[in-house]
Amino acid sequence: MQILHRANETHEWWREAVIYQIYPRSFASSGGPIGDLGGITSRLGYIKQLGADAIWLSPFYRSPQKDAGYDVADYRSVDPMFGDNHAAEAMIEKAHLLDLKVIVDLVPNHTSDQHAWFQAALAGGKDAPERAHYWFRDGKGEGGNEPPNDWLSVFGGPAWTRVKDRADAPGSPWENDDSWYLHLFDSSQPDLNWTDPAVHEEFNSILRYWLDRGADGFRVDVAHGLAKDPELPDWQYHWDMVSGGSEVPENVPAPPQWNRPEVHEIYREWRGVLNDYGQPALVAEAWLGDPKDMKLYVRRDEMSQAFNFDFLISPFEEAAYRKVIAESLAEMDAVGAPTTWVLSNHDVVRAASRFGLSTMGKGPNGIRAWEEQPDAALGARRALAAHALQAALPGSLYIYQGEELSLPEHTSLPDEVRQDPTFFRTNGAEAGRDGCRVPLPWLAEHPSFGFSPDGSSWLPQPHEWTELAMDRQALDPNSSLNFFKKMYQLRKVVGLGSAELLEADGPGLHYVSRAQGRDPLHIVTAFDEPVELPAGARVVLASSEVTQAGGEKAEGYVPANSTVWYVVDRQGL
Numbered sequence: 138m139q140i141l142h143r144a145n146e147t148h149e150w151w152r153e154a155v156i157y158q159i160y161p162r163s164f165a166s167s168g169g170p171i172g173d174l175g176g177i178t179s180r181l182g183y184i185k186q187l188g189a190d191a192i193w194l195s196p197f198y199r200s201p202q203k204d205a206g207y208d209v210a211d212y213r214s215v216d217p218m219f220g221d222n223h224a225a226e227a228m229i230e231k232a233h234l235l236d237l238k239v240i241v242d243l244v245p246n247h248t249s250d251q252h253a254w255f256q257a258a259l260a261g262g263k264d265a266p267e268r269a270h271y272w273f274r275d276g277k278g279e280g281g282n283e284p285p286n287d288w289l290s291v292f293g294g295p296a297w298t299r300v301k302d303r304a305d306a307p308g309s310p311w312e313n314d315d316s317w318y319l320h321l322f323d324s325s326q327p328d329l330n331w332t333d334p335a336v337h338e339e340f341n342s343i344l345r346y347w348l349d350r351g352a353d354g355f356r357v358d359v360a361h362g363l364a365k366d367p368e369l370p371d372w373q374y375h376w377d378m379v380s381g382g383s384e385v386p387e388n389v390p391a392p393p394q395w396n397r398p399e400v401h402e403i404y405r406e407w408r409g410v411l412n413d414y415g416q417p418a419l420v421a422e423a424w425l426g427d428p429k430d431m432k433l434y435v436r437r438d439e440m441s442q443a444f445n446f447d448f449l450i451s452p453f454e455e456a457a458y459r460k461v462i463a464e465s466l467a468e469m470d471a472v473g474a475p476t477t478w479v480l481s482n483h484d485v486v487r488a489a490s491r492f493g494l495s496t497m498g499k500g501p502n503g504i505r506a507w508e509e510q511p512d513a514a515l516g517a518r519r520a521l522a523a524h525a526l527q528a529a530l531p532g533s534l535y536i537y538q539g540e541e542l543s544l545p546e547h548t549s550l551p552d553e554v555r556q557d558p559t560f561f562r563t564n565g566a567e568a569g570r571d572g573c574r575v576p577l578p579w580l581a582e583h584p585s586f587g588f589s590p591d592g593s594s595w596l597p598q599p600h601e602w603t604e605l606a607m608d609r610q611a612l613d614p615n616s617s618l619n620f621f622k623k624m625y626q627l628r629k630v631v632g633l634g635s636a637e638l639l640e641a642d643g644p645g646l647h648y649v650s651r652a653q654g655r656d657p658l659h660i661v662t663a664f665d666e667p668v669e670l671p672a673g674a675r676v677v678l679a680s681s682e683v684t685q686a687g688g689e690k691a692e693g694y695v696p697a698n699s700t701v702w703y704v705v706d707r708q709g710l
């Protein structure tokens with residue numbers, strides 16, 4: 138037996154919360170084809186009933202939407218597409234009435250090129266004081282025609298754009314400006330320079346702005362990217378979204394733009410701001426690929442927790458899960474932070490499809506109609522098993538909108554409707570992330586599946602989603618939706634405590650969760666082969682009930698690709 142984790146001694150709300158990720162443009166609309174704050178507010182009851190404790194909203198701030206809102210033009214105002222600031226405050230107020238905490242997104246690595254700072258930096262020429270907020274440099278080579286270094290954009294292509302090459306240059310005050318600016322993402326997302334004190338001041342003030350309006354925390358976008366080596370040395374490797382440096386060759390110098398030690402000073406400073414407001418959460422989105430690095434972001438005086446992307450990219454295999462679970466808990470426990478469990482978000486192929494591909498792991502960056510299509514039944518079955526495996530583990534759970542419906546990726550979107558800059562910056566070599574961002578199906582029989590009152594939807598929804606619509610699933614006791622509700626309810630009843638990973642003789646991953654004053658809860662996940670349950674086991678939750686395609690006998694066995702929770706003595710449940 139391996140003790141994975143001992144019960145928590147501190148009880149901040151975010152330590153064991155179920156946090157539901159809302160992708161605002163695709164959750165629910167109160168009007169046209171794009172989801173909005175009104176739609177979100179009207180559906181908060183659904184999230185509460187699901188059993189979530191908190192919501193995290195991807196950005197809803199004023200933005201030209203070149204990267205679906207992760208290009209912020211004004212951090213203090215709501216984009217008219219989503220409503221206005223009153224609508225945001227009303228949404229937060231309603232969430233609080235329902236006892237849901239609200240985490241908002243903070244995008245501190247870059248602004249939009251439409252941000253007032255960047256516009257002033259362009260218009261004011263090389264001496265503009267606003268240039269100090271960003272990374273403007275002269276080019277290399279003859280006439281400065283080469284970028285200042287060889288860094289690559291995460292979205293494909295070079296990480297530098299020359300000012301006079303911008304599409305808006307002709308006829309503008311910058312049409313002859315030959316300086317370059319850095320953007321680790323799209324050219325519309327210039328990187329901020331965090332050695333500039335004004336950048337610090339501005340973000341301290343933005344934190345206070347949303348905390349004063351009731352936000353209970355922040356998800357920090359690209360938390361591993363803010364600090365750069367000011368010398369900007371060459372480093373030509375691709376740092377992958379979510380899986381981080383996993384494909385960077387060994388023995389190359391540490392990246393000058395990712396995971397720099399100076400970044401931690403920023404989070405210490407923010408912690409100081411947050412301490413004036415009780416227990417707000419700071420959640421790191423940092424793609425590192427090593428839990429040893431991850432734990433540095435969640436030391437007591439920095440962030441609260443970090444997305445566990447090692448778990449997300451793990452294949453659905455016993456040995457891989459054993460390793461990632463034990464390591465994540467050990468690393469986070471070493472600094473007193475809770476582990477998080479996450480299987481999907483708006484940047485990866487949905488788990489219900491990823492697990493149905495022949496090669497699991499992070500999976501491709503989107504799927505197109507002529508590429509390998511996931512085995513839908515297998516993928517959905519494994520995703521549910523993985524959800525049930527993680528839901529009784531200590532730590533907090535992140536669920537991406539639609540996972541509760543076992544929603545798959547849209548794998549046949551026509552290229553004409555794609556919007557992700559990845560698709561354009563790779564000249565279509567990568568499909569991009571639109572397939573996991575398709576608007577949710579609420580009502581089976583309505584146009585746009587009830588996503589918007591006027592029946593429109595900014596991306597087409599697959600016809601097969603009729604059966605997965607929320608209203609259908611609500612009425613079916615064996616649906617994925619009702620499974621999630623039951624699972625989250627049970628999780629609250631049984632509580633989280635210590636966790637022990639068992640060395641079993643046979644196949645399957647077994648662990649025991651012991652919460653104070655409760656009977657031990659046993660969790661077993663069967664992978665490729667069924668696992669026999671011990672005598673006297675009473676099943677309280679079985680993911681296979683949802684996806685079982687007849688024939689398999691759940692009683693006494695955990696069927697392949699499923700998870701079962703059982704107690705030996707039911708008292709207390």
Ligand code: BGC
Nearest residue numbers: 204207322358359422483484
């Ligand atoms: C967000 C992405 C976004 C990128 C640039 C992220 O990690 O989750 O959706 O494209 O940051 O802001």
